[in-house]
Amino acid sequence: MSQSAGKVASRDKVEVVPYDKQWPHLFKDEANRIQKALGECLKEIYHIGSTSIHNMPAKPVIDILLVLENADDIHFISEQLTRLNYDHLRRQIIPHVSFFTKRQGSVIRFHLHLHERGSPQIQRHVNFRDYVSQHPHVAHSYAQLKIQLASQFAEDIYSYVSGKDKLVQEIDAKAKLWEGRKRDYLPQNTGARAKDWTHEKLVKAMEANLNVHMTHFAQYLSQVELLRVPGFTLVNSTLADDTFNYALDADFSSANADEKISEVTDYFHQKNSPFSWWISPNDKPDDLSSHLENKGYENTENNCAMYFDLDAWDGDLLSMPELTIVRATEEKTLRDFARVLANDEAAFKTYFSWIASILTDDDPIEYYVGYVDGKPVVRGLSCYFAQVAGLHWLSTAPFARRKGYGRAMQEYRLKRAKDLGYHIAVLQASSEGYPLYRQLGYKEYGRFREYKLK
Incomplete structure (x- = not known):
């Protein structure tokens, strides 16, 4: 894990002294x-x-x-x-x-x-x-x-x-x-009732939840490089799939935007890694999209930020006896999670084998797989952070679509979040998933945009 991406040397003096009993x-x-x-x-x-x-x-x-x-x-x-x-x-x-x-x-x-x-x-x-x-x-x-x-x-x-x-x-x-690690940490704050949330707090919670989802395991995986510097965060898995390589959390001025964008672009080019750049509602500068487009990027995806009021939901689940949903906690079930839908099968298999090597029951992220007749047909992960439950990565296998499995997986995770005491669930909806989420009762509150080099 590195913390640098073309940053100039600091002039602060380094002083390391012997241990002091005081x-x-x-x-x-x-x-x-x-x-x-x-x-x-x-x-x-x-x-x-x-x-x-x-x-x-x-x-x-x-x-x-x-x-x-x-x-x-x-x-x-x-x-x-x-x-x-x-x-x-x-x-x-x-x-x-x-x-x-x-x-x-x-x-x-x-x-x-x-x-x-x-x-x-x-x-x-x-x-x-x-x-x-x-x-x-x-x-x-x-x-x-x-x-x-x-x-x-x-x-x-x-x-x-x-x-x-x-x-x-x-x-x-x-x-x-480590088996000897501390276990009795305080539980997460599950937040106030949904009716008391402001628009600003919802957006910030979504951004923080997504950040944890996209960076948490990179902190621990030796195969992945995580760079957090003032201005942006980069994750590079070195895999040949931009699902696992990205820039996020932009926070710099319009005046030096071109310089910062060049730093990010040069980093991934030097690593020979395909990547995407995700823009959240509060990323800076406000005209980041224009700067990216001027530097050769194009807008490839626009996801609708949505939230769900768990307090107003009765918790009833769609009955689907043939579908068995399990929490993926080891290599086999995580491999099945990857198999549901993969841009690059080898990259997905490799990445989730890495996750299996580091996943523990006290992580803020849970993976779920739905099976029909022993075959993985639907998946989804939940990230609990910033007083919300982030429901990410809902995917149904192409051969199993239009059978209600996506809705069943979504309701299963909503029920899990409600049982844990959360009042708000959030997600970023693709154009394909948007109709389902609207039908379930999700409401819009922003946009998350993906950019890639042309």
């Missing part, structure tokens, strides 16, 4: 200050990063993860943290409804990472910390790499950080599968 005490004192200020808005506080690992050399920064009850309280939280001399909150480079701020103390700097309860980033950070702490040989390798990189890139914090990415990804993957 770090845990500095964390506790700061955590107490923050807890008093935020009160019931704050559910948990974790010490993360290298200063949280005993005997680990580190930059003199106390990284603190704040687990929020509800990200909707962010304005109040920001005000309270400002009173504690923290900078104004800004969006995390990992854009999963998360925020970041920092302050310089008298002897050390504090970095705050804010996530709503249930965020998969909480598990990733804490599992990494605990795994390294419990595996001395891993801690030694990580420490040696940090010291080496700090010496090599003393004036370039960006290269120091990106130099750790491959080992961090390897450790993340091992920590994710």
Whole structure:
């Protein structure tokens, strides 16, 4: 996993110092200050990063993860943290409804990472910390790499950080599968009743949910390169199918749009990977489509953003005795998930074999396959994040269409989301799926657009 895509070197100085026994005490004192200020808005506080690992050399920064009850309280939280001399909150480079701020103390700097309860980033950070702490040989390798990189890139914090990415990804993957990992994380916030949601919140939730769906497993798969930098996110599986290679989450100015687009284009050309560029409603600049078209891209797909009010639905399911829907949790059922419909059979088979190697029961994504007479005929996945259930990848095998299997799979996942306590389900509807979703009662609220090079 890399964090760079043609980014120039940073001039920030890198300082890695020996472990200091005062770090845990500095964390506790700061955590107490923050807890008093935020009160019931704050559910948990974790010490993360290298200063949280005993005997680990580190930059003199106390990284603190704040687990929020509800990200909707962010304005109040920001005000309270400002009173504690923290900078104004800004969006995390990992854009999963998360925020970041920092302050310089008298002897050390504090970095705050804010996530709503249930965020998969909480598990990733804490599992990494605990795994390294419990595996001395891993801690030694990580420490040696940090010291080496700090010496090599003393004036370039960006290269120091990106130099750790491959080992961090390897450790993340091992920590994710580790039997000794923490299990009792707080569940996700399933949100307010549907009638209380604003249009703005719906759109942001859809974007965040889609981002988790498109990047979650890339964090752990050594075969996949995930690049998160200010301005965009790239995922490159190296497979010969643009289903698994894409740019998303554009956030740059119109003035430097051509430069950013060239960075993305050059990256995928250098990797020799076909790719698509997905534009969400809040992506910047507003005229990104025009810039893409001027750089040789064309609009290849327009999906309608839609939401479903689970509170207003009685939960009745279409009766279809011949269809058996199962949750895909291992290589065989995930292979069947891929077989339902594939642009490139080899690429789909390979990708879902990778998923099988890393999938656990605490992931925010669930895969489902529907069988008739032992044959996989329909599939769909559910992503639970940002207080909504995202229902993605509904597909029916060509030979099994117009028999109600797509509707049955959709209702099955809606019922699952309702049973989990969610009030809103969201999706991006293709032109083929749009009539079904309208019939089920989904409502429109935006557009997601795909662009590819001509």
